[in-house]
Amino acid sequence: MKSLLQAALVIAILSAIGFLLGPYHTDIYRKLLLWIALALSYNFLFGVAGQVAFSHFTFYGVGAYAIVILVTQAGLPLPLAATAGIVLCVLLALAVAIPATRLDGFYLALATLALAQLFIVFLNEGGELTGGSGGLTSYRLPDVGGITLSGPRYTVVIVLLVTFTWILLARIDQSWFGRACRAVRDNPQAAAAMGIDVARTRVIAYALTSALAGLAGMVYAFVDNTVSPPIFGLENAFLLLFMVIIGGSGSQIGSVIGATVLYLLPFVLSPLIGHHHALVFGVVMLLVILAQPRGLTGLWAARPWRSR
Amino acid sequence: MNNPPGTGSAGGPLLAVHELTRRFGGLTAVAGLDFDLHAGEVLGLIGPNGAGKSTTFNMIAGTLAPSAGQILLQGNSVGGLPAHAMAARGVLRTFQHNCLFAGMSLRDNVMTGMHVGLASNLLGVIGGIARVRTAETAARARADELLAFVGLADAREQDVATLSFGQGRLLETARALAGDPKLILFDEPAAGLAPAECERLTDIIEQIAARDIGVLLIEHDMRFLLGIADRVVVLDHGERIAIGLPEAIQRDPAVIKAYLGSTRGVPAAGGTHA
Numbered sequence A: 001m002k003s004l005l006q007a008a009l010v011i012a013i014l015s016a017i018g019f020l021l022g023p024y025h026t027d028i029y030r031k032l033l034l035w036i037a038l039a040l041s042y043n044f045l046f047g048v049a050g051q052v053a054f055s056h057f058t059f060y061g062v063g064a065y066a067i068v069i070l071v072t073q074a075g076l077p078l079p080l081a082a083t084a085g086i087v088l089c090v091l092l093a094l095a096v097a098i099p100a101t102r103l104d105g106f107y108l109a110l111a112t113l114a115l116a117q118l119f120i121v122f123l124n125e126g127g128e129l130t131g132g133s134g135g136l137t138s139y140r141l142p143d144v145g146g147i148t149l150s151g152p153r154y155t156v157v158i159v160l161l162v163t164f165t166w167i168l169l170a171r172i173d174q175s176w177f178g179r180a181c182r183a184v185r186d187n188p189q190a191a192a193a194m195g196i197d198v199a200r201t202r203v204i205a206y207a208l209t210s211a212l213a214g215l216a217g218m219v220y221a222f223v224d225n226t227v228s229p230p231i232f233g234l235e236n237a238f239l240l241l242f243m244v245i246i247g248g249s250g251s252q253i254g255s256v257i258g259a260t261v262l263y264l265l266p267f268v269l270s271p272l273i274g275h276h277h278a279l280v281f282g283v284v285m286l287l288v289i290l291a292q293p294r295g296l297t298g299l300w301a302a303r304p305w306r307s308r
Numbered sequence B: 001m002n003n004p005p006g007t008g009s010a011g012g013p014l015l016a017v018h019e020l021t022r023r024f025g026g027l028t029a030v031a032g033l034d035f036d037l038h039a040g041e042v043l044g045l046i047g048p049n050g051a052g053k054s055t056t057f058n059m060i061a062g063t064l065a066p067s068a069g070q071i072l073l074q075g076n077s078v079g080g081l082p083a084h085a086m087a088a089r090g091v092l093r094t095f096q097h098n099c100l101f102a103g104m105s106l107r108d109n110v111m112t113g114m115h116v117g118l119a120s121n122l123l124g125v126i127g128g129i130a131r132v133r134t135a136e137t138a139a140r141a142r143a144d145e146l147l148a149f150v151g152l153a154d155a156r157e158q159d160v161a162t163l164s165f166g167q168g169r170l171l172e173t174a175r176a177l178a179g180d181p182k183l184i185l186f187d188e189p190a191a192g193l194a195p196a197e198c199e200r201l202t203d204i205i206e207q208i209a210a211r212d213i214g215v216l217l218i219e220h221d222m223r224f225l226l227g228i229a230d231r232v233v234v235l236d237h238g239e240r241i242a243i244g245l246p247e248a249i250q251r252d253p254a255v256i257k258a259y260l261g262s263t264r265g266v267p268a269a270g271g272t273h274a
């Protein structure tokens, strides 16, 4: 009950912010929320389950393109299109993870890098279906139950996505499955001796987080009402990795902090130092990893002035 | 003395291995091994370096598949099943070099050992249904009980990194017990322990056996083993050279020749590592 109230309060506050912002800040706010949603699910995959995968943005893209194609080209009703999009993400995730997790973790990294590159090629060469390098444009979100979800109302949808992602992952993390994921990450051999099916645990964690990325992608599709290849490339996949590491991998609050800091940093820095912000970014990144492998949350936990 | 396959119901052995064999290329590490183990019994497995003890152990734990032969658990053939399936059937183990989950508290380590009992539909977890929450609360209480049993109750919230080697060994024992074992495999549990810790572990193993759990123990420390084992199997070059009561084993000429002839704890010639 208490946690439900907390969730309602967070949703109310985050939504209220959406109603206060002008168009420019609304755009930044929405994208920040989407980065947070992605960082949360990537944190579970990378930080909790210990899988080095570079496909998170690919699934974000699969979700985004799938819903647009299914709604505009296949003419499916929105709920059906959304369901089909999730199913597609899960199937694709299984197709990647089942062979890759049988091998060493290194092969998952390779397989997901290949998938990420292939996806970009597919988007660029997809002709009518994907709109090629220009992507898909000039579509809009169909009304949902007679309500037009635009402006601040759509920001509420994104807030719901973030809270849903948070709650779902927090529950899983604090359950037998979260412990199994951490055990597999730390010591697969000992995990197996505890009765944990290592391959199965890895596949489920990968499919689950990939589906969450796909869900976020579906929500993203109607933020700009355009989807195009560059967004879903490797550059953003690496940024996501940095967000999780900087925040403190394995920690949900760390992911929120990491996503917020790294997404907003360029907005703060570029007026001050122009394009050098990329340099500052790199240096900050390096310092954090060297000083505290557990990221900003680790830095906080180990604060020297802490009274014991 | 061995029951034929399929007759391991009430009164039959908990574990029976028949003609168990494992080859590594041209090397036969375990050659046609036979023994059985009853519920509540402590069976020692000894032999010089390279005798095939760990290989035997790994086949029973499901880490290695046998090249030939049978492993029967309560009469059911389980040879070749993977480690997680063996754990699900109640065969749990500790590791020779502690294998704890770093970055987890002691309690979480023990709760991880309850995986098989706790694993349920993930949708129930996501939905936060009451059954999942009650199971989790009960598991937590049980973990604290087990930590108290091995004498680590005070440290339950601590990170495992804070433990000494001996405490880690005790934590592994609690974690194995968390899986509701029928059979526990200990790989050299006394190695690296201080005398007081050794006594504590002997006590714990005796209590485990008293709960009708079978215990299979690899050990180099003869004094430790002879004080605790009900029976002992002696391996040399992958073959069983003796089986019987500890006192009889100590006097067995073949054993003395292969193993006990040299200074205690130092294996006979043939397998000594630098």
Ligand SMILES: Nc1ncnc2c1ncn2[C@@H]1O[C@H](COP(=O)(O)OP(=O)(O)OP(=O)(O)O)[C@@H](O)[C@H]1O
Pocket (backbone or CB within 6 Å): B024, B027, B028, B029, B047, B048, B049, B050, B051, B052, B053, B054, B055, B056
């Ligand atoms: N994975 C492997 N590949 C090849 N040979 C192996 C492998 N594991 C064990 N062996 C060999 O099998 C034989 C038995 O080894 P095992 O580890 O079972 O002996 P042990 O009785 O446990 O010895 P120790 O007391 O030294 O632990 C040894 O000759 C060893 O070199």
Ligand SMILES: [Mg+2]
Pocket (backbone or CB within 6 Å): B053, B054, B055
């Ligand atoms: Mg060994």
